[in-house]
Amino acid sequence: MSEPLLSVEGLYTNYGKIQILRDVSLTVGAGEVVALLGLNGAGKTTTMRSIIGLTPPRAGRVRYGGRDITRWPAYKVARLGVGYVPEGRRMFRDLTTLENLQLAENGRGGAWTIARVLEQLPKLGELRGRKSGRLSGGEQEMLSIGRALVSNPTLLLVDEPSQGLAPLIVEDVYRILRELKATGVAILLVEQNALLALHIADRAYVMDSGRIVHGGPAAELAADRNRIRTLMGLDAAVG
């Protein structure tokens, strides 16, 4: 079998002297959607930051598209087609929606142009001239995803896209993620809402205290509420 699109092997990551990740290994195949679940503080965001070089790991390997990209700077990883939608939707608050999208365009080319993003996410089209600092939480999440789309990623890392959003907006966000999946984009998806993520994912990992404590088919985990509660706590199976 050929190598997975992304493979992470034995990552150890610290913040200062505090060890956060311990021996984290996971894979994402081409076109595969993989959920990364776990309680608050489990190390999910740190795992994403370690993969893309924002918080370089102390030990372990990150391979992407057949290359060793361990500790590569984030801008170089992005150029390989790895998109990132960070937790909390970081963007340039003084720039308009359109300007934010223009900054995110990286000239790789592909199906997702700014025009297509504004067409597929009509709300963003309406808000093209508004400063992003004045957008609602849901609108900012849309823009954050739009920014990742115009880079035409092969692999998209999405960190808690549903956090703090109204249910209708969450539906919009997941509609786009499903469309991306249908067009063959691989996704590593971090969510607090386990069932939401498991319904779109092919496989899932669960983290606890900086370690991977479970890995397997998403459908299997989705069907076993008791196991979700055991792995992730009581709140996880809601929704």
Ligand SMILES: Nc1ncnc2c1ncn2[C@@H]1O[C@H](COP(=O)(O)OP(=O)(O)O)[C@@H](O)[C@H]1O
């Ligand atoms: N910049 C930081 N400096 C020190 N500790 C951090 C920093 N960011 C996160 N942590 C700690 O690392 C652990 C994992 O955090 P994080 O990866 O954000 O978890 P998750 O995304 O699963 O909620 C937590 O204990 C958190 O307090």
Ligand SMILES: [Mg+2]
């Ligand atoms: Mg997080």
